[in-house]
Amino acid sequence: MGLTFAEICIDARDPASLGLWWAQVLGWPHHTDSDGDVGLTPPAGSGPPWQFLTVADDKVVKNRLHLDFVPDDQQAEVDRLVSLGARHVDIGQGDESWVVLADPEGNEFCVLAAE
Structure with missing residues (x-):
């Protein structure tokens, strides 16, 4: 049995703003899903995708x-x-x-x- 590293998940009060900020920092394309979570897609060989997930707490x-x-x-x-x-x-x-x-x-x- 093995594991594959799938993605990095980051909790955020405002995933749209934080995801866009990191997209700008990294120069990676981003998308927003139907839940309002934001995903960043790295270039090939640059690591796993990032997901910014909505949380209520700071x-x-x-x-x-x-x-x-x-x-x-x-x-x-x-x-x-x-x-x-x-x-x-x-x-x-x-x-x-x-x-x-x-x-x-x-x-x-x-x-x-x-x-």
Whole structure:
């Protein structure tokens, strides 16, 4: 018996806004289903699809799981993400080579140092 990684599901108060924000960040096409959930379709070989699902509650605590991204230019990418609405967050990371940001609903993610 085996498992196949099918998709990443992200709870959102406003899946339309958050899904569109991530579609813009990643440059991926998006669609909205009949329930109002938003799906992002990655290019081939770029990982699983993402689904933004409606929930009634706000995010309150630090994520138990987060996403890491490797940019071509870390500072340029951080600047771009902040200009789109991301914000810097301190989760106790200290002085590290990565930058912790949060999306518009407060979900933390890291922008790693360029390789």
